[in-house]
Amino acid sequence: MITLTINGETTEVEDGKTILQACLERGVDVPYYCYHEDIGIDGNCRMCLVEVNGNTDKLTISCKQPCGEGMDIQTESPEVKKARKGVLEFYLINHPLDCTICDEAGQCPLQDYAYRHGPGDSRFVEEKRHADKRVEFSDKVLFDAERCILCTRCTRFFENVRDSRPIGVCEMGGKSTITLGPNGKIEDPYQLNIVDICPVGALTSRAQRFMQRVWFMDFAETVCPGCSKGCNIQAGAYQGQLKRFEPRRNADVNKSWMCDDGRLSFDTYNLDDRVRGFRALGADATIEQAVAAVRKAVGDGAGVAVLASTKNTCEELFAIRTWAQGKGVTTLWHGASTWAGDDFLKQDDATPNTAGAVALGFVPVPADATAPRGLIVAGDVDIPEHLLDGLDFLVVQAPQVGMLAEGATVLLPGRTAMEKRGTWINHQGIRQEVRPALDPGAGVPADWALWRDLADAGWPSFAHLRAATDEALAGVVPSGGAPAGDVVETSA
Ligand code: SF4
Ligand code: SF4
Known part of the structure; x- marks a missing residue:
């Protein structure tokens, strides 16, 4: 570790860090353009000038200068402020003043720095x-x-x-x-x-x-x-x-x-044709009628299979599993959906939570699987056609109206991946928080709440379901987000 001072405060910095990195990590406002933590250092924009060890004749670009033992760094001295103003004045000489029609307006560091550090007027x-x-x-x-x-x-x-x-x-x-x-x-x-x-x-x-x-x-x-x-x-x-x-x-x-x-x-x-409300046996139904119709069709669960989308969250899959176990349904499949991945980020598996489904006991549809007596389709999933041959009944929970939804014995509304909450486990085994960006509005209860009602499960809130799921996934620790209790529920 290196000991130095930034604006008079003594601090310890890891070896190898630059002055800019040390400042940013400590919330010290040093403006910069060309540096990016995932691209690297270039040192061309001259915006990140700071004063080191009282040298006001030659300010230092902080993005390229490694921290040194005992350094005295000033980011707000009169000379630094003057230099920043000068650099910004140069940028603004040629930069067009078309903020009013620019898509970057409102999220533009040139606007922000001109306001915070700029000269305030132009001599040009x-x-x-x-x-x-x-x-x-x-x-x-x-x-x-x-x-x-x-x-x-x-x-x-x-x-x-x-x-x-x-x-x-x-x-x-x-x-x-x-x-x-x-x-x-x-x-x-x-x-x-x-x-x-x-x-x-x-x-x-x-x-x-x-x-x-x-x-x-x-x-x-x-x-x-x-x-x-x-x-x-x-x-x-x-x-x-x-x-x-x-x-x-x-x-x-x-x-x-x-x-x-x-x-x-x-x-x-952004769906136009979404499923709102419930349908049972070809007619509109209340949630109670739909739940009763599902229970009657499933009976003791013999010959019934669940096919769950791996866009469902871990919490929803846990709720589906709890429902299935309570009804004697032992066949839990997850649906596959693939596209061409690459060697950078994109994976062949075109769904976000296959690892979560596997961790909760769902398996891929076996190649030799025959059509069950009844099929429960949970979420947006590609269904192998032969599974639909000769079914006694088909229950579909889907966000969108489609051929399958129209032919279902019971149709339940579902949420898209952008309306869900919970966690997904990625291909690296990292469990991440998923938060709703859209509220689907009336007639589309939260998926977890729907499966709770179907299962007669005693989770009074999402937080309770979350705790039960955490227990089922013991050892797979959520990362990268707020705890479930901080998530604002949309209409459930
Ligand atoms: S300002 Fe934008 S377009 Fe110009 S060099 Fe930087 S990233 Fe590229
Ligand atoms: S998670 Fe989304 S953005 Fe990331 S690689 Fe896959 S498809 Fe692309």
């Missing part, structure tokens, strides 16, 4: 530099060369994280700009991450441009349901519609990244 009376404002980098990303501050985060993302160079810096001095490489476009399936890390609005997602101002949206910290990686995300919603998924940093799972397929799937959770 000349014409600003003009450049192309709509360069097609790909079918997903547009580049505004006027807004670019040349921090090179985008080029370094490809070089350092994706080991490719689809874009680079060309020209010199005031003509420097980001440009496409010989390929003429970016094809990387993770390219939308450069939109997140661009500190200004120079890179925008074509799918999300001008869609919604960030300050109008409500964000839920949850997990991408797209595959068993379980990338941590923020899901942004406006007036009951999802507008964006963005990665949320988790060093153990996805660092700061997510795949484009997962990111662009947000709109699939």
Whole structure:
């Protein structure tokens, strides 16, 4: 460990940390653009200047300078403040003042730093530099060369994280700009991450441009349901519609990244044709009538199988298992759904909680399985067609109206992955908190509450179910989120 002082306070810092990292870890506000903890250090933006050991003639860029024993670091001295103002004045000479139409407004470090550290006025009376404002980098990303501050985060993302160079810096001095490489476009399936890390609005997602101002949206910290990686995300919603998924940093799972397929799937959770209320034997029913119809059909459970989606949370799967055990149903299958994974984040398993289902005793449908007497389908799942041959009855719990839902003996409403709460276990065995980003509204009770009612189980609240699930999953410790009691329940 190294002992040093930051703004007069003595502190201990791990060996190998830079001054910027030491400051950020201690909540000391040092502005920066080009540094990114998952891309690395470059030292080009000159925004993170600090004073070291009283040297005011030559301030130090804190992102590149390792901490040293006995260092005296000042981040708010008059010389540092003056230098920051000067650097910001240079940035603002050419940066267009189009915040009013810029998607980055409200989440832009240039805006924030100009407010917190900037000169407050401009001495620049000349014409600003003009450049192309709509360069097609790909079918997903547009580049505004006027807004670019040349921090090179985008080029370094490809070089350092994706080991490719689809874009680079060309020209010199005031003509420097980001440009496409010989390929003429970016094809990387993770390219939308450069939109997140661009500190200004120079890179925008074509799918999300001008869609919604960030300050109008409500964000839920949850997990991408797209595959068993379980990338941590923020899901942004406006007036009951999802507008964006963005990665949320988790060093153990996805660092700061997510795949484009997962990111662009947000709109699939905005359902028009959702199941509301209950149906039994072809007619609308109350929850009591639906529960009675399920009980009558299942009887003593002989010949009945459950096929559960692995988009269900561990808590929901535990509730389903409890129901099945109480009814004598011993066949617990989980449904598979696959796509083409890759060697970065995306997994072949296109569902988020197969590991949770396996831990709770659900098994894949055996290749030689024959159709049961009755089938209970819990959640959004692909069903092998031969399982539907000659069924006496079919119970379907689904968020969306579909052919299967229409043919069900009993139809129960279900929630999408963006309306659920609980935990999923990813392919690494990490159990993560899932929080609702949308409220499905009336007629769609929480899945866990529905299975509780079907099971006549005595869980008065989600917290009680959570405790029972924790016991069943003893040893699989939830990580990366608030305890269940902190989650606000949507209409149940
Ligand atoms: S486009 Fe954005 S991320 Fe890339 S260099 Fe310019 S400001 Fe930085
Ligand atoms: S890798 Fe999987 S979990 Fe991560 S964003 Fe893509 S689909 Fe979602």
